[in-house]
Amino acid sequence: MLDDAIRPTGAAGPTDRDTVATAPAGCLGMASADTCEPRDTFGLGRLLGFAADIADTPIAAISLLGGNREWLRGCASLPGLTDFAHARGACPHGIEADGAVIVHDALADPLRRTHAVVTGEAGIRFYAGVPLLGPKGDILGWLSVADRLPRAAFPGRARTRLKRLARIATERLEAGRAGAVRDHAHSFMGASQFAMLISDGVGTIRLANPACERMLGYEPGAMLGLNVRVIVPARFHGPHTAGMAAMVAGGTPRLAGKSVEVTAVKRDGTELPIELSLSSWRSEAGLAIGAVIRDSSERRNRDARLLRLAHQDPRSGLPNRNRVVEELGAIQAGGGEATVLALGVEGLRGANDSLGYAIGDALLEALSVRLTARLDAGALLARIQGDELAVLLPGRADPLAAQACAQALVSAFAEPIQVGDHPLHVGVAIGAALVPNHGSEAEEVLASADLALHQARRDGGRCFRLFEPAMRSAEAARRDLLDRLRIAVELGELELHYQPQVDIETGRICGSEALIRWRHPERGLLLPGEFLPAIEASVLALSVGWWTIDEACRQTAAWRASGLPAARVAVNLFGAQLRAGTLDAVVAEALERHGLAPADIEIEVTETTALRPDDTMLRPLRNLHASGVGIAFDDFGTGFASLSTLKNFPLTKLKIDRSFVRDLLTDPFDAAIVKGMLDIGRGLDLHVIAEGIKTAEQEAALRDMGCRLAQGFRYGKALEPHVFASRLAADAGHPAALPLADLRQAS
Template structure:
């Protein structure tokens, strides 16, 4: 048997099945007309029709908005609809080659949009279709709408089954009990005429309780007046705003509990007057899911607190009400150490504990949010009183004075808080958060665990720093940054053994600027890495230039920014530098500060150790001026200890400074480190340091930091102390 023969047999069986229903050519029947009207109203289309596909023709059993009885089968949409079990959707028939030439597309009624669901018999034969159509293009037809149309097509098929079996139309309504769609129809007075089993199950009533009863049974009391007024308006010939729409409303079960439903309403007119029908779907699960999704979208997933986008939305809403408010920002002092030492898992558990404690100690009207990392925010609505904001900030700080017990660990961490007030410190959310951030920065500068309120000077200072950073970027790109070199001498002989490379800025308007004018802003910006590696490269280039000129090698001291050490690729950068300029690593000395050692992380230590293994010297700059412990001297592979000029300056007049200097020199000697005293200006200071056992020094007594071309004289003879201008 050929494929064509098998198709012919299948089509013959389909036509036989259709003939068994004895429906083709029959007169109008209200049951089918009502479904068409209902579908047209439900989907807001101009046309709806039930068609049956015979051998050569399409016959219209029922129509709404379309006055036609039959067409040739080749001139139909529905001939394509019955080829699959799926709903056929055509958004714009003019753009579909299958349908653009149909008379009902190119001529009256000028169909553009079409959707059809096949009428599938219990034996699986596709006999025709329930269709909706419109003269306007419809870009989308949702999956829910497809399912609803298919459900209505199944209802048409049930009608056809009942009709074939000869069941009286008065009892045919029972067909609806076969669908899981909840169906209700009411008369103009609001009395329930029909309800299917799915609706009875949904609302919890028996059929006897609902049919003939008022629709008020399922309408929450607070909505009944408006609902009855709408029904009365429709009964009097008016329109309903819900007609043809799918809306979400509240419904009421027999036990009085309310639940959300989705309702599609249809209104029709027949010989009895106005009829109203509704397809109702319980959307409790979907609403719960939406609530969960909304919660996920507005909550920080780790702590359960409000997240930043939601916080900003709430802030904008409060500002739109023209109400005063306060915004607090705070972060945690010591949290980074927890993550570095114990890992992010413990850190996350600590953040969760904070998320539980904070709301418990604050007023219920405030909103607590986690912005990310260890940064949090609080919104206090309805008050711009700085005392209220200060009180809340103090409560935060007090909350952190109680240790946190997490995973067998006890944590004592603090918080720094900055706050801003509306309308005094900003008129929009971005400005208020930025103002609070300025204040937080000032609190951190003050040592942490304190509260600061925003002041305009903070913004001015920050903007000035930002402008300075912008200028520094330009300076780097335009080669305005230069290195000067300060000699380092052996105190016993005055021989120059090295120089320290010090950055300067040749500003086009302000002249030569020392590091004090720009270094603080530079260290706090992302430019620190770029400038730091430029310094490294420029110093290496200069070493190679002196070597090429035939000068004897001297040690080059190069200062690092903390960001260079933290970046993790410092050792590779120095290896590349040595290779690029053919340098002897023994004459390179990298200077680190206490800021680097305070981080006390393995990555920084590994970077420094890798440099030392290359043969590069490691100098500890300004030791004793900050918080670095003696343990740093043990952990880091140092070669040189530099005594800060603050001790040297008053060495001869303050016994304490002399004692500290003497102790540092002795400590350095015991550890096998070279000692360099900075800031030597007088012969008396030099003599005292030499007698204490200090090996080397630098300072104005031996020369200020100078350009590279002035360093040449240092190579030919020891420093002539009597000629140095102090």
């Protein structure tokens, strides 16, 4: 274009003596000026040569506003050339109507004669400059010619050709800027860790950066020219082609500006989950479509792990409460029916505490296998919390079916579970709730099943209870009671009363059983049945249990200090005290604190509590037994204990439950059971005491069977400490042959 349009005859561009240098960098992305390398940027050297030839001047320059960049010919430096062109002042000299600046003699120009390009080394006298106009008509800089000699005139033809050169220079500078931007864009895409791809309107890949090639398994440059369909799974070719056609037809891409999860095909044919962000634009070359692609495999795996954690118990691998809530919610939303069973596993916590969580987790896993084997295929077994499981039975809201399923699950607990060298005994209580009968929301249904479970536990465990609305009000009352009990403990309203235990042969008191009473400020003295179950099922059990041991020891020491023959006192335990694993230490500390011997106290363990012994429970009991503390098995025969239980427990005494004594005279089976227990006791060298004796006939029958120790209303109810002290005093003041009638009269 330059050769054909503006080159004057004989023009050859810059000579060997000419220098085209770039001044300071910073504008339009040109090369740095710190080196001031002689070079012909964007072909401007040739253009300056043409300008010098047109004007017949030794000096030509292109300078941008602000001195950001300058290209020179025939001069080493022209400082502030753009300022020279823009004459400051109210009446600028040399500016023509078309924007050109013509200065015939700079020394004659009052605004320019002191300028550095005039007074300095360059010594400019003549100057002609035409503006470089941007797309909006703004002045970007100047194309200038200059001479060290003044001139009387500057031909109009030369000025016209300079203006044409100025337009060409502007185009080249703009092209250079766009090229620099493209270079930066290419560099950015090449260095980016995100995969980027550009295709044209027919889907031909025009650019794929290295990250894209690596992600999809292509060699460098191998994707260029391929159709973008190669990375689209075949099953999506139809929608892809339709979308491309709509975009070519001028439609707005529905995915533009959005991030979507799709699947890409790699070079080897494997599929890869990706996150895709699309954009499109139109240029002279037509439609272009750009995509930023991210491999979402790791994020999907992470999300899947998080989803599993959100719906799976990490220790057992079973679904968790969230999963049950979601499944229940879906059933309720669809108007379906279901049954929820809440299983309270007894013994799991003890295994964790005594043997470690590894054994506890193995126990839970083995138990899960057992339970699953007894469930229908559609049932969902989940772990709700520590020792509580749940079973969701979709499609059934039948109380009989729920009971049948519960019985099958209870049978899974009949045999101990062998974990390594440990045969572990666990038990279960089960509560059930029905959908939609017992709750309109998932959490309400679970709460109903939990209330039924609490009732099953209060009823002794190893049983099934279906939710009843009354349980909810009972639970509220229980909570109120528990709140009041906390206050009672703090205020010291709980006290121990003592029921005599006597030797039938002599009639003398040989011991006592400490029983808790609550002296309520409004209701008076409350018996254990009104509040003890609430304590047993709460965190108060441990603190109240430890207080009971200490108080019994304190009272026994006080009686002994007053000269009374205080015999051994029996103290009942809560299950929490056995599970704590510190019973031996607490008892030993209480005995030492009150100056008592181990033989002065007896620990009573109920059969229900002792059904599933483990090291956490047995070790403290064995230690106490070895030290001389008595261990009594209370309520023997009322539960499920076997003779092997007696063998495993370090016992000193069996207590025959009152339910067998009550019908001893009328029921041959009860009489046989009592006789059998007495024989077992003698065979195992254990003391045996019968509870609940009310009549002389019952006492005589027991004496004939060989029973020596007795407890019951015939010998006195549980007495306040001072009343019991009077009984002890009376008992001590009479010979051993004191008639029982006189003893009863003293009570």
